[in-house]
Amino acid sequence: MGIRAAYVHIPFCEHICYYCDFNKVFLKNQPVDEYLDALEREIEMTLKQYPTDHLETIFIGGGTPTALNEPQMQRLMEIIQKHLLPLTGDDLEYTVESNPDGVSEEKLDIMKAGGVNRVSFGVQSFDDGLLERIGRTHREAKVAQTLDAAAKRFDNISVDLMFGLPNQTLDQVRYDVSRALQLPITHISSYSLILEPHTVFAIQERKGKLPLPTQDLEAEMYQVMIDTIEAGGYAQYEISNFAQTGKESRHNRVYWENDEYYGFGAGSHSYINQTRRANIAPIPHYIKAEGLPVRKETPLTNVERMEEEMFLGLRMKDGVSLERFQTKYGVAFKDVFGEVMKRLLPNGLVEQTETHIRLTPAGVPLANEVFAEFIGEAQVQ
Amino acid sequence: MTNEDRLKRQKSIRNFSIIAHIDHGKSTLADRILEKTGALTSREMKDQTLDAMDLERERGITIKLNAVQLKYTAKDGEDYILHLIDTPGHVDFTYEVSRSLAACEGAVLVVDAAQGIEAQTLANVYLALDNDLEILPIINKIDLPSADVERVRQEIEDVIGLDASEAVPTSAKAGIGIEEILEQIVEKVPAPTGDPSAPLEALIFDSYYDAYRGVVASIRIVNGTVKVGDKIRMMSTGKDFEVLELAVATPKPLRQQELTVGDVGTLSASIKTVGDVRVGDTITLAKQPATEALPGYRKMNPMVYCGLYPIDAAKYNDLREALEKLQLSDAALEFEPETSQALGFGFRCGFLGMLHMEIIQERIEREFNIDMITTAPSVIYHVTTTAGEVLHVDNPSKMPDQQKVEFIEEPFVKAAVMTPNDYVGAIMELCQKKRGTFVDMQYIDTTRVKITYELPLSEIVYDFFDQLKSSTKGYASLDYELIGYQQSRLVKMDILLNNENVDALSFIVHRDFAYERGKVIVDKLKELIPRMQFEVPIQAAVGTKIVARSTIKALRKNVLAKCYGGDISRKRKLLEKQKEGKKRMKMVGSVEVPQEAFMSVLSMDED
Structure with missing residues (x-):
């Protein structure tokens, strides 16, 4: 199977959110045009070295892709059109991440003309107080307006929501979900705040100024998210993702199915020829790189691939397909992880059907407890 | 060598130690003396050469003793042989200090020019006086801005009663006063007085294990002469060995054909177990034995006991081997196999004190790479049962049922604390809290006070020293000695996790503090033990009565x-990391308990 997904990273932002630890920089005075040139070079070189015959998904993320101005956005679309779109067909899922306040109608038009057919909005919350508290610049009023403009052009729209935010209450979570359900969308991602080093929140935490919810409250928030979003007609098909029938994100599915993907742009990650790679992150270094801008290559062993198959695949509602496992690794699942399953099954966090291994509803909020059990435990001859 | 040669040489020998309070600059002074006598060039000097183990250097203390032979040509034109015998600088090692002092005729007393006399300075001076040593006070760190040489000189005279008029003002760091100290050693410290032709009497003041030589004894010859090939006898055990090698350290080891009166060196004789080379024992010759051993020998008795358990049960044998190896060089370390319901197979180990215990633990983890659970330290309780039997209990979980206990006695110490008078209130409060009885308070000068309390040893081995330091901004110093057993109203406190008694968490507490301690500990354990998939109740119980409870909520x-993007490596x-963290915990019943939890019964504060 050839590589069927491509991720493109745009590391520029007009504002830095307090929780974000992705590779990104303030847009101001950045060599955006040079960056786009370098991005084009990388795509060209990579495809030459690691060709594929058919791409099913393209995902432009960031950073903030919509921080690009109109001509830059136009240029980005042209790069994709020239190098990636020729590899795609009618089944293409082509997503651009957007900020509710960063995208003009003109930019939406450029994206549409460029072939984009899915937009993912970083809404996070509808509570202006919370939005401010987490360093987002858009406000509630703007969201509906932007979403309406997008809905005129796109019929596949996703929004991101966040929970576990400082001082957030259960009522605020319910309110966020109810407002999201009113939008003209097909997909909701619900992410919990993870405190990461080198973020504004990490500094606040050190000073004792980050009143995060307790684990119990966070667990309740998660359950409220699951219950209310599902009640609104979206099925939870992965730990953090909900979709109307047929609108599951195919791009993320590639990650969870442990398949290979391209990763273009500064600090992006790829998985090609059973090797995980991380690109050079600092933008000037990325631009100046000769040859492929790779910082680190990690070839995976067979055992590592099988472990990752488990901790990625179990994120999905369907879980890990036993048949697929056998085809991919040439060994039966039970021969490799039978002992682990013997230990895990009595806990009730994971279950085995005739065709799949999957988390139980009780296992979803404790998924890491299950995942970790598969690390370093494979039995191979 | 003829006997005449030996007697002549004997006159040129000077044996001395350096005694000081911790941090007063003992090791630096030793380094300077080595440098001055050419034992090491300054280029060869690694700072504080005598503190050989990494651990010693890190902690700034001396654990193992060392003796060095130095050549010094004095101003009188004569060549002298100086033996510098290093001593450990911590109250845990008092006996070792006393034995190494017994190997000397003199001691250089280092007093800090800014801090003056501290509790430990006094304790060491008394040990030196007990051994009839010539004491040469010196005043160190005179280069410090806060140095006050005259005040300290006066203090030495007033508090210790030594003539300090000739105390050398020194800066070991800057190399000031070193030559004058050496001159005073030659002039004032008496030469050894034994008879080289008398039956051999060699004092063992230290021992260590060498992979090739077996147990090596550090000895001081008091009478007689020992040669390579001699049959020797250990006077406390009566065991005989044949001398294979004699050496002196310069500090590089230098082989000798014989050691005679006044010599300080090492002796090896294919001795396999450290128990055969006991510090304080006397070595004599098998065919011409001394009639009496040198005075002062006693077996060192551990004061503090704790359980050591490998986290990975498969490492039990490794742990035993590690303890055996450490014991070869550390006669004070005791251990015997022990089983805990909660922790499985391990060892009950006896130590001289808390520092000794921490050092052994760290060495096992570092040098032998074994992760361990350490249970909270305990002293030895004397328990008189209703049947009139007296039990020695070194493990709280072995305490008999309360109904069978007539009374319990615990060891008490007399503790001397030296402090600036600003902290008298804080120290008295601390001592009261630790069940202390006030004995005495003396002003050393207008600003400093020596406070004496009688305290239960168990309170000292817990966190007394840390609390003393924190409540006096580090200014107070402590010395203590065991004064015997006294009856106390003690009870055993059990800790139940998930309704199961965890024997390794039991501890002994005074009845009046039981509720308070129980509460603190269940709360502490609640913090330390990670949440499991189920709720875990924690209870503290005295007998069948629950005195405190808390609950670890279920992991939610x-x-x-x-959204991690495509960065799967990071997820992995x-x-x-999560998996690794679990490996460092011990499964107790169905609960995963981290290492720190077992020591948590020590922390008495509500923080």
Whole structure:
């Protein structure tokens, strides 16, 4: 199977959110045009070295892709059109991440003309107080307006929501979900705040100024998210993702199915020829790189691939397909992880059907407890 | 060598130690003396050469003793042989200090020019006086801005009663006064007085294990002469060995054909177990034995006991081997196999004190790479049962049922604290809290006070020293000695996790503090033990009565509901870390308990 997904990273932002630890920089005075040139070079070189015959998904993320101005956005679309779109067909899922306040109608038009057919909005919350508290610049009023403009052009729209935010209450979570359900969308991602080093929140935490919810409250928030979003007609098909029938994100599915993907742009990650790679992150270094801008290559062993198959695949509602496992690794699942399953099954966090291994509803909020059990435990001859 | 030669040489020998309070600059002074006598060039000097183990250097203390032979040509034109015998600088090692002092005729007393006399300075001076040593006070760190040489000189005279008029003002750091100290050693410290032709009497003041030589004894010859090939006898055990090698350290080891009166060196004789080379014992010749051993020998008795358990049960044998190896060089370390319901197979180990215990633990983890659970330290309780039997209990979980206990006695110490008078209130409060009885308070000068309390040893081995330091901004110093057993109203406190008694968490507490301690500990354990998939009740019980309880709530959420993009390596690292963390915990029943939890019964504060 050839590589069927491509991720493109745009590391520029007009504002830095307090929780974000992705590779990104303030847009101001950045060599955006040079960056786009370098991005084009990388795509060209990579495809030459690691060709594929058919791409099913393209995902432009960031950073903030919509921080690009109109001509830059136009240029980005042209790069994709020239190098990636020729590899795609009618089944293409082509997503651009957007900020509710960063995208003009003109930019939406450029994206549409460029072939984009899915937009993912970083809404996070509808509570202006919370939005401010987490360093987002858009406000509630703007969201509906932007979403309406997008809905005129796109019929596949996703929004991101966040929970576990400082001082957030259960009522605020319910309110966020109810407002999201009113939008003209097909997909909701619900992410919990993870405190990461080198973020504004990490500094606040050190000073004792980050009143995060307790684990119990966070667990309740998660359950409220699951219950209310599902009640609104979206099925939870992965730990953090909900979709109307047929609108599951195919791009993320590639990650969870442990398949290979391209990763273009500064600090992006790829998985090609059973090797995980991380690109050079600092933008000037990325631009100046000769040859492929790779910082680190990690070839995976067979055992590592099988472990990752488990901790990625179990994120999905369907879980890990036993048949697929056998085809991919040439060994039966039970021969490799039978002992682990013997230990895990009595806990009730994971279950085995005739065709799949999957988390139980009780296992979803404790998924890491299950995942970790598969690390370093494979039995191979 | 003829006997005449030996007697002549004997006159040129000077044996001395350096005694000081911790941090007063003993090791630096030793370094300077080595440098001055050419034992080491300054280029060869690694700072504080005598503190050979990494651990010693890190902690700034001396654990193992060392003796060095130095050549010095004095101003009178004569060549002298100086033996510098290093001593450990911590109250845990008082007996070792006393034995190494017994190997000397003199001691250089280092007093800090700014801090003056401290509790330990006094304790060491008394040990030196007990051994009839010539004491040469010196005043060190005179280069400090806060140095006050005259005040300290006066203090030495007033508090210790030594003539300090000739105390050399020194800066070991800057190399000031070193030559004058050496001159005073030659002039004032008496030469050894034994008879080289008398039956051999060699004092063992230290021993260590060498992979090739077996147990090596550090000895001081008091009478007689020992040669390579001689049959020797250990006077406390009566065991005989044949001398294979004699050496002196310069500090590089230098082989000798014989050691005679006044010599300080090492002796090896293919001795396999450290128990055969006991510090304080006397070595004599098998065919011409001395009639009496040198005075002062006693077996060192551990004061503090704790359980050591490998986290990985498969490492039990490794742990035993590690303890055996450490014991070869550390006669004070005791251990015997022990079983805990909670922790499985391990060892009950006896130590001289808390520092000694921490050092052994760290060495096992570092040098032998074994992760361990250490249970909270305990002293030895004397328990008189209703049947009139007296039990010595070194493990709280072995305490008999309360109904069978007539009374319990615990060891008490007399503790001397030296402090600036600003902290008298704080120290008295601390001592009261630790069940202390006030004995005495003396002003050393207008600003400093020596406070004496009688305290239960168990309170000292807990966190007394840390609390003393923190409540006096580090200014107070402590010395203590065991004064015997006294009856106390003690009870055993059990800790139940998930309704199961965890024997390794039991501890002994005074009845009046039982509720308070129980509460603190269940709360502490609640913090330390990670949440499991089920709720875990924690209870503290005296007998069948629950005195405190708390609950570790069930784990509710542990999932990365985060957008990680394609960075799978990072997810993997996170899971690996989680897995690794579990490996460092011990399964007790169905609960995973981290290492720190077993020591938590020590912390008495509500923080």
